[in-house]
Amino acid sequence: MRxxxxxxxxxxxxxxxxGRAVVRLLRxxxxxxxxxxxxxCCGQMxxxxxxxxxxxxxxxxxVAALRGYDAVVVPSGSCAAMIxxxxxxxxxxxxxxxxxxxHVASKTYELTEFLIDxxxxxxxxxxxxxxVTYHPTCxxxxxxxxxxxxxxxxxxxxxxxLVPLPGAEECCGFGGTFxxxxxxxSAAMCADKVRAVLDTGAEVLCAADNSCLMHIGGMxxxxxxxxxxxxxxxILCSTEAVGVR
Amino acid sequence: MSVTFxxxxxxxxxxxxxxxxxxxSQLRFNLRKATRTIRAKRASVVAEAPDxxxxxxxxxxxxxxxxxxxxxxxxxxxxSVTAAGGHVHWAADAAxxxxxxxxxxxxxxxxxxxxxxxxxTQEIGLNEALLAQGITAYxxxxxELIVQLGDDRPSxxxxxxxxxxxxxxxxxxxxHMSGWGRPAPEDLTDDxxxxxxxxxxxxxxxxxxxxxxxxxxxxxxxxTGTMVVLESEGNGRMCLTLPRTLISxxxxxxxxxxxxxxxxxxxLLPRSxxxxxxxxxxxxxxGAAEGxxxxxxxxxxxxxxxxxxxxxxxxxxxxxCSACLNVCPVYERTGxxxxxxxYPGPIGAILTPQLRGMGSELDRSLPYASSLCxxxxxxxxxxxxxxxxxxxLRARAPHPWAERAGMAAAGWVLERSGRLARMxxxxxxxxxxxxxxxxxxxxxxxxTRDLPKVPEESFREWWDRxxxxxx
Numbered sequence: 001m002r003x004x005x006x007x008x009x010x011x012x013x014x015x016x017x018x019g020r021a022v023v024r025l026l027r028x029x030x031x032x033x034x035x036x037x038x039x040x041c042c043g044q045m046x047x048x049x050x051x052x053x054x055x056x057x058x059x060x061x062x063v064a065a066l067r068g069y070d071a072v073v074v075p076s077g078s079c080a081a082m083i084x085x086x087x088x089x090x091x092x093x094x095x096x097x098x099x100x101x102x103h104v105a106s107k108t109y110e111l112t113e114f115l116i117d118x119x120x121x122x123x124x125x126x127x128x129x130x131x132v133t134y135h136p137t138c139x140x141x142x143x144x145x146x147x148x149x150x151x152x153x154x155x156x157x158x159x160x161x162l163v164p165l166p167g168a169e170e171c172c173g174f175g176g177t178f179x180x181x182x183x184x185x186s187a188a189m190c191a192d193k194v195r196a197v198l199d200t201g202a203e204v205l206c207a208a209d210n211s212c213l214m215h216i217g218g219m220x221x222x223x224x225x226x227x228x229x230x231x232x233x234x235i236l237c238s239t240e241a242v243g244v245r
Numbered sequence: 246m247s248v249t250f251x252x253x254x255x256x257x258x259x260x261x262x263x264x265x266x267x268x269x270s271q272l273r274f275n276l277r278k279a280t281r282t283i284r285a286k287r288a289s290v291v292a293e294a295p296d297x298x299x300x301x302x303x304x305x306x307x308x309x310x311x312x313x314x315x316x317x318x319x320x321x322x323x324x325s326v327t328a329a330g331g332h333v334h335w336a337a338d339a340a341x342x343x344x345x346x347x348x349x350x351x352x353x354x355x356x357x358x359x360x361x362x363x364x365x366t367q368e369i370g371l372n373e374a375l376l377a378q379g380i381t382a383y384x385x386x387x388x389e390l391i392v393q394l395g396d397d398r399p400s401x402x403x404x405x406x407x408x409x410x411x412x413x414x415x416x417x418x419x420x421h422m423s424g425w426g427r428p429a430p431e432d433l434t435d436d437x438x439x440x441x442x443x444x445x446x447x448x449x450x451x452x453x454x455x456x457x458x459x460x461x462x463x464x465x466x467x468x469t470g471t472m473v474v475l476e477s478e479g480n481g482r483m484c485l486t487l488p489r490t491l492i493s494x495x496x497x498x499x500x501x502x503x504x505x506x507x508x509x510x511x512x513l514l515p516r517s518x519x520x521x522x523x524x525x526x527x528x529x530x531x532g533a534a535e536g537x538x539x540x541x542x543x544x545x546x547x548x549x550x551x552x553x554x555x556x557x558x559x560x561x562x563x564x565x566c567s568a569c570l571n572v573c574p575v576y577e578r579t580g581x582x583x584x585x586x587x588y589p590g591p592i593g594a595i596l597t598p599q600l601r602g603m604g605s606e607l608d609r610s611l612p613y614a615s616s617l618c619x620x621x622x623x624x625x626x627x628x629x630x631x632x633x634x635x636x637x638l639r640a641r642a643p644h645p646w647a648e649r650a651g652m653a654a655a656g657w658v659l660e661r662s663g664r665l666a667r668m669x670x671x672x673x674x675x676x677x678x679x680x681x682x683x684x685x686x687x688x689x690x691x692x693t694r695d696l697p698k699v700p701e702e703s704f705r706e707w708w709d710r711x712x713x714x715x716x
Contacts, residue, residue, distance in 0.1 A: 175616025183689025
């Protein structure tokens with residue numbers, strides 16, 4: 001099986017540890033991933049801010065970079081949703097680009113989907129002795145409908161104490177450029193999410209999207225809360241032998 | 246083309262209105278409490294309906310079919326209403342609708358009218374237009390009464406006074422009821438039952454002596470000419486039956502083909518709006534009853550323009566249930582006034598810019614008044630894909646030049662992986678120079694949130710250096 005990692009521009013640039021964790025985790029499970037060097041960004045920021053031309057250009061180059069693989073793994077529910085749900089709209093009903101989009105979209109999996117649906121594993125042999133709460137980001141929850149896949153994986157992690165996050169399904173207020181264009185509302189939403197996280201007494205907040213974690217973590221950090229944010233992949237990657245990262 | 250009027254002047258952009266709203270702790274508390282209560286109620290009664298998904302799909306399909314054949318059904322509605330003894334008037338915009346209604350009221354010789362809660366009449370600013378003609382319109386819905394007495398504006402489609410708590414309502418009643426009719430009792434408390442009783446006595450007097458009533462309609466059945474109004478207090482029933490003349494202002498998208506179609510909507514609407522299994526007061530009338538006169542004013546006010554839009558037209562399926570408002574994390578923090586339209590929340594964010602155009606700063610900002618979290622789409626009983634329409638409207642909105650430049654620059658960098666890699670290397674070298682607070686619009690982030698630490702090495706640099714971790 002030829003598997004491509006679409007690491008996403010946010011992870012590539014700001015959270016390389018997440019990309020490394022995906023590579024190591026999948027290798028541990030017997031899957032060698034390829035990193036198509038031509039990839040950059042799925043184009044979601046442009047599409048959702050109203051810059052469709054740029055978004056189409058980025059969609060074209062992403063599809064070209066990811067074509068021909070048996071599976072594309074994306075450690076981001078949001079970018080996976082972009083490829084699977086928005087690309088077909090950007091590509092239109094027919095034509096070569098629409099065909100290429102349909103092909104790539106049908107092979108695109110968010111990390112937890114790939115682990116559970118493709119590899120058929122729920123226990124990835126991870127060890128993470130901490131109190132963790134999970135925030136199901138909007139695009140993971142309502143976009144690609146990850147359901148309880150992330151929780152299923154977290155429950156199998158040795159030593160991990162999983163605590164439920166109250167109001168988990170509520171948006172954290174990131175929303176891409178929403179966080180800048182409506183900064184006050186975004187911060188108000190984030191403040192409520194941060195309070196919910198602190199109420200759990202968790203040491204670590206985890207999610208399947210680093211962009212939302214960057215936002216919530218940014219406020220947790222500003223408040224000197226002591227709560228860490230971590231991408232799910234990094235928790236699943238850590239073992240007794242290797243530890244985190 | 247004149248700009249479609251939607252009951253409120255389009256003023257400052259949404260983010261500025263919202264910034265003020267989020268700092269109002271009383272408003273935040275009231276909204277949080279109210280939206281969460283209705284949200285939970287809705288969720289529980291929807292969960293107990295085993296065929297909800299099918300009902301939702303049926304609602305979507307009926308509305309879609311009707312809108313595609315609106316020309317046919319509107320003419321059929323006119324024929325049915327006329328055959329049942331009613332009079333049908335067509336209004337292209339707010340001004341025409343207001344003129345028709347004012348003339349009809351003047352023809353009765355009356356100077357006072359009672360009103361059933363109606364979004365269409367709010368949309369056209371009917372009360373103000375009537376007042377200019379010497380006619381006083383009295384709102385009889387409890388929440389609309391609170392808004393009217395408080396010289397306030399509605400902030401929610403279904404619960405117009407959602408931004409008020411009972412202590413504030415007590416003050417409004419005590420201070421202003423006497424100016425409009427029967428005063429509130431001297432010893433009025435903020436007990437909900439006492440407040441309701443004060444309103445009941447105040448309104449009862451009004452129902453018994455007013456000869457003209459104005460309503461909207463939730464549904465208008467083309468097949469039979471039947472108007473349908475759903476309400477919860479009985480005030481609508483009073484207005485619809487007691488007066489001699491009844492005038493209903495109804496948006497053209499409210500038509501349903503057949504009586505049987507109601508089966509679907511009388512299940513979808515109460516569960517989605519008030520979280521009730523069955524609506525408390527459902528009034529239906531066909532044409533004019535004996536000794537009464539009935540006028541139907543069919544209102545366009547920008548709707549045919551929306552209908553012509555392939556992506557945006559789904560907004561016309563809306564049955565004004567407010568489920569999207571109640572579940573919206575943005576609405577919960579800002580309330581309805583920030584949206585500068587009688588249609589607030591997610592549905593307002595897609596309806597207002599379509600009806601009114603994106604000529605003003607406010608209307609241009611409305612499609613961005615969402616984090617695209619998708620909660621609205623999930624609860625919509627007629628499956629309006631609000632996030633997709635928002636994204637479509639954003640693509641059409643004029644963008645500020647600074648943002649355009651930033652987006653173009655980002656697009657340029659991301660268009661070649663080599664450019665991205667060079668930017669990442671530069672970022673890695675300058676990582677210690679990133680300030681704690683950023684200037685300009687980027688300060689919106691750093692005012693409340695730390696920036697992420699820029700790593701020494703990007704993922705692709707690591708991949709190249711280590712051959713994907715193999716070295």
